[in-house]
Each structure stands twice: as C-alpha cells, then as structure tokens.
Amino acid sequence: MINEVLLWNAIVGGIVFGVVYALIGCSLNVLAGVLRVINFAHGEFVIAGSFFAFAMLNSFGVHPLVALPISAVLFFFAGVALYYLLVPRLAYSDEPETSSFLLMFGVSLMMVSVITWIFEADIRPMNFSFEPINFTLFKIADAYGPGRDGRVLVPTARLVALAINLAIIVALTWFFYRTLPGKALRAATMNREAVQIVGINIHRLSAMAFGLAIALAGITGVLLALVVPSIDPNGGPDIALIGFIVIVLGGLGHPVGALFAGIIFGFVEQFSNLLLPQAAAQMVGFIILVAVIFVRPEGLFGKGQLK
C-alpha cells in the first residue's frame, strides 16, 4: 500500500512538472508545425532562460517574477533575429527538415559552449524564496500510523510557477483558437502553400512563430528555475528529449495536443518515480515514446497533418 502523502505528492508533482513539459512541447510544436524546423537546441534556450533568471537575481537582485516578462520580450526578439539569420537559408536545401535538425544541433552545441563560458560548468543554485517557503495543501489524518498526521506540502515557488504556467496555457489556447494571427499560425501548419495564396507573408509569420517559440522557451526556463531551483548548464538535451516525447505523444504540429501530452507525461514520470525502482523509472518515458510511434504515429491528439 502506497503512503497517501507520497501519492498526493506525485499527483501535485505531476501537475507542476506536467504543465512545464506542456509549455516545452507547445513551443516545439509551433516550430515543427509552422516552420518545419525540429529544434534540437530547444533545451538550451530553456536553460538560457533559467540562467537569465539566475543572472538577473544574482547581479541585479531582480526577482524571477520580474525577470519573467523581461525574458519573454528579450527571447522573442532574439528568436525573430535568429529566424532571419538561420531559417530562410534552409529553403535552399532539398531536405529542409533534415537540414534544420543538423543546423539546430549545431546551435545547441554553440549555446552550451556559450553558457558554460559565461556561467561555468557548475550547477548553480537559485537563491531566493517565497514567504512561506512551503504551502500546506491539506492534512491527512493518521498517514504515518495512528495519531501521526501527514501533510501534503508544496513549495510556494512551485505553486506560483503552476499558476503562471496555467495562465500562459490559457492565453496560448485563446491565441491559437480565437485570434486571426493564431489561426494563421495553425493554418500554416495545415497548408503552408495556401497561407501564401491568401496573401500572408510567410516569412513574417514564420519569424513571429520562431519568436513566440523562443519566448516560450525563455519563459519555461524562468519557470523551471522556480520549480527546480538549481540550474545545470548541461541539462538542455534532457529537456529537449522530454519535449520530443511530448510532441510525439501529443501529435507533431498540434499545439494544444502538446499541452495535454505534457501533463500526461508529467504524471507518468512522477508515478514511475513513486512506483518503480529508480533505474526503471527513467525508461518509462522512452517506452511510451517508442510505443506511440509504433501504435499511433500521428500522436494521441494529432490527425497526421505532417507526414
């Protein structure tokens, strides 16, 4: 019988991490759908976001919640600039998707080097806290035997990150499904040629998509620094891998599918940590990845828009 406190911790952790993964998947999917770019460097952009929060806190004493909107703006414009620098040239390739993969792999390596150059290769702690540090969600009577109550605790920083994350997800869903520019981005995923036929400047739209995706990566990085207050300059590939699992699970090029898939993956991860030996738990995500590719290659929510 699993301890009830641990069970609740896993559920809360699943949600907190799940929405972070959802955001990673969503931004990767914007890139894959609109630009046909597989962003291998996405993890590094997220880490860069975390280090941005770290640098703002340590050098200027800026609280992560203040760094968050600044990072969104800065990363957006960095994304737009990177788009014009890198992506249009891919069109000269016979296989833009393969080329994009290699190109972004190169970007990833460069970013790791730059990050370790500036911040050195150590894992850095984020020294900040909210008052109170922990928040008691509820008490469970007799959780550890008669008379010994348990409490389901969540770090306040995680709750704050969760709230911001949920707000961003709601805003993104609204953007993609209720506004014309959002619909234009989805339209580009569905039919890239037709987007140009209706007179939409595909380069401007793509640059916007790239900016949005990189801004989301930066935001994810800041939020991740709240959820896990230690930043590993070499953590990028792990984050990108989770992102790839999420977009395969949710359907490639399907922004909202990624949101659900992220939360599912968050739960799977937390529960396998709880229920399985540690070494086995790390495999579960990849078993899901392979299983989905075999059984439902279009993803749980996808309709096979990308072949």
Added chain:
Amino acid sequence: MARKTKKKAANGKWEKARTVLEMQDVHAAYHGDISILNGLSVAVKENCITGIIGPNGAGKSTALKTMYGFLRPTQGSISLDGREISGLPPYDMMANGIAFVPQNRSLFNDLSVEDNLKLGCWQFRSDKRKVAQELEKVYAQFPILKEKQHDMAGSLSGGQQRFVELGRALVVEPKIIMLDEPTAMIAPKISREIYDFIEALPERGITVVLVDQNVRQCVNVSDYIYILDLGRNRGEGTAATFARDEHLKEMVAEWLDYQID
C-alpha cells in the same frame, strides 16, 4: 446548352482586348535541375478567359505556379501591366490583384469555412466591416457555404470545398484569377455550376487564366487557348481557329485523345 456556342459568336473580343499578364520565353525548373518550362510564352488579356491545355506533364500547373511566384523563372520575363513581376513572392500577388486556386486543395482543413474565408481577407483584416461584407458576398454566391460556415472546411464535400476556394479567392476583388483544374475530381453537376461561375467572371471585370484537363469544357469556355507540350508552346488560337485548323485539331486529338468538333 447555351455555353456551347457563345464563345464562337464573341469573335474579335480577344483581338481587341489589352494584354494584362504576359509570360515571355520563360524557363523554370524545380530544385535547379529538373527543367519543366523551356521557353514558354503566354499572353493573358483583360476580361478574357485564357485556356491552357496540354497532356499530363506538359508544364501547365508549373506555368501557373511560376506566374504566381512559387517558382522563380531561370530565364525570361513575367509582366503585369507592363511591370516585371517575376521574382515576387506568392504572398505579394494578392496585393497585385492576382488570385490563385491551385489544383491540390488549398483549404485549411481544421479551420471553419468562416475562418478560411476570413484568412482570405488577411490583407484588410483590420477593416471588420469590409470583411463582413466580403463574406456576405461569398455566401450570396454560394448559399450552401452560409449553412456550413461553422463546419470544418475538411468536412465539406469536394465541390463545396472548391466553392470555398473560389469564394476565398474573390474576397480580395482580384483583377485576375488563375484556376488550375477547377473541376478535377468533382461531380458533373457541380462541375457545370463551376463552369457557369467561371464563364460569368469576365462580365464582373475579372480576367481568367484556366488550366484544364477537360479539353472540351476548356475550349468551350475560353476566348483563346494555348496548347503546351514539354514546357513549350505547341499551338494556340481561338476556339473558332481550332475548328478550322486541321493541324491543331490533329495535334489535340493525338495528344489529348480528344476530337474537337
């Protein structure tokens, strides 16, 4: 049917009309090596229907794609009202008054009919009143689309999808519309409706470029016809010329397996 004889009666219309869009000696290739157009020249005249026919692989669709900027000609010129437009990207064509309905489906399947039409209004999207007006015009032309306005475009029948594409092309009030096989894979009854629609376009001040596999219909509707083969001009003339010219008749019969009467 009324359509059959109308064009032949309208003799002289083509000769008097002004050339608006012209391809001269255009060469174009995909990915730099597979040459599709090898010196093609086509003139499109104002308020006329210019038909382009030819066997499979003749380069008909490529000709339209090149005119619309999806392919950049490696040689030759494309001019609109005497102004060079080759090298302009496709998304600038609408602003230049040219609309395009390609052969393969160009709808956004997981967006509603209404959203598809609204994206067609992208150029003037901030003018909400004009957008609403243009949508109403499309619904007046194709009443079925009003019923289906909230349905996903992908859920519509082939003919209805074609209506959405045609309607969406017209919301910008283009001067020229390029149609690539508008009735391919479409039920005969709807096809007839579409040809009637196309035939009425010049009266509304819209010039038509029509690529079609359906040679009989294309010849019937068009004021002037170009025959393409292997990316080159192989013959041209009005429908009346076709009826007289044994050589042209023979060529079409041989390549297209169709007898012009």
